[in-house]
Amino acid sequence: MSGRTTVLKPPEGAMAPVRHPDAPAPGELLGAHYDQCFGCGEQSGGLRLRVRAGEGVGLTAEFTVDAAHQGAPGLAHGGVLTAALDETLGSLNWLQRVIAVTGRLETDFVRPVPVGTVLHLEARVTAVHGRKIYCAATGRIGGPEGPVAVRAEALFIEVRVDHFIKNGRSEEINAALADPDQVKVARAFEVNP
Numbered sequence: 001m002s003g004r005t006t007v008l009k010p011p012e013g014a015m016a017p018v019r020h021p022d023a024p025a026p027g028e029l030l031g032a033h034y035d036q037c038f039g040c041g042e043q044s045g046g047l048r049l050r051v052r053a054g055e056g057v058g059l060t061a062e063f064t065v066d067a068a069h070q071g072a073p074g075l076a077h078g079g080v081l082t083a084a085l086d087e088t089l090g091s092l093n094w095l096q097r098v099i100a101v102t103g104r105l106e107t108d109f110v111r112p113v114p115v116g117t118v119l120h121l122e123a124r125v126t127a128v129h130g131r132k133i134y135c136a137a138t139g140r141i142g143g144p145e146g147p148v149a150v151r152a153e154a155l156f157i158e159v160r161v162d163h164f165i166k167n168g169r170s171e172e173i174n175a176a177l178a179d180p181d182q183v184k185v186a187r188a189f190e191v192n193p
Ligand SMILES: CCCCCCCCCC(=O)SCCNC(=O)CCNC(=O)[C@H](O)C(C)(C)COP(=O)(O)OP(=O)(O)OC[C@H]1O[C@@H](n2cnc3c(N)ncnc32)[C@H](O)[C@@H]1OP(=O)(O)O
Pocket: 007, 033, 039, 086, 087, 090, 091, 093, 099, 100, 101, 102, 103, 104, 130, 131, 132, 155, 157, 159, 189
């Protein structure tokens, strides 16, 4: 049983999403957008999500649930699973070459996910309306074609890179601005017309 709030329904006039001509090729592994990211960075306790570009404005990802991700004994914490969905959906930015942040995300928890499970995630943009990006994701267990354990719909809102510079703590912002690799990632998104 699931019901969605109406803000997750694309309004009349919403457009089909457009894959950017410079988007990574289908099958290409996407790097971390930020090495300290809880979702795609390498730090211990993080999700260490591995994301691959798919066809169109879609992608796949894998997340291995480890002991640091437990809620109940031997089971993944729901918030961690939501974080994996959020990160997977956020990675769609790479395919459109826009920077967007989560405005709203609704998750259905369909099956418990034991520690040691590889969660096979799939996400796609469903529609775009101005700065609003509508998207959906699923997470399956037992293989990429296995049963759905979690699914989400979300609304991302496009922002400028200034969003992070204005709002982030200065220590991390200054370190990121001094890192040529990080600046390169930001530029790739900023050139979007
Ligand atoms: C390379 C980068 C890779 C990034 C990867 C991301 C990884 C994972 C993704 C995340 O977790 S991002 C972190 C979690 N999200 C945030 O921290 C966002 C915090 N919220 C904000 O900063 C602002 O609320 C936000 C930028 C989302 C919107 O503020 P704005 O002032 O820019 O927009 P505004 O409030 O004018 O809203 C623009 C439109 O979006 C709609 N909107 C905004 N927030 C909404 C919301 N929460 N629910 C529904 N609609 C929303 C709003 O109604 C309006 O619709 P209309 O254009 O039709 O009037």
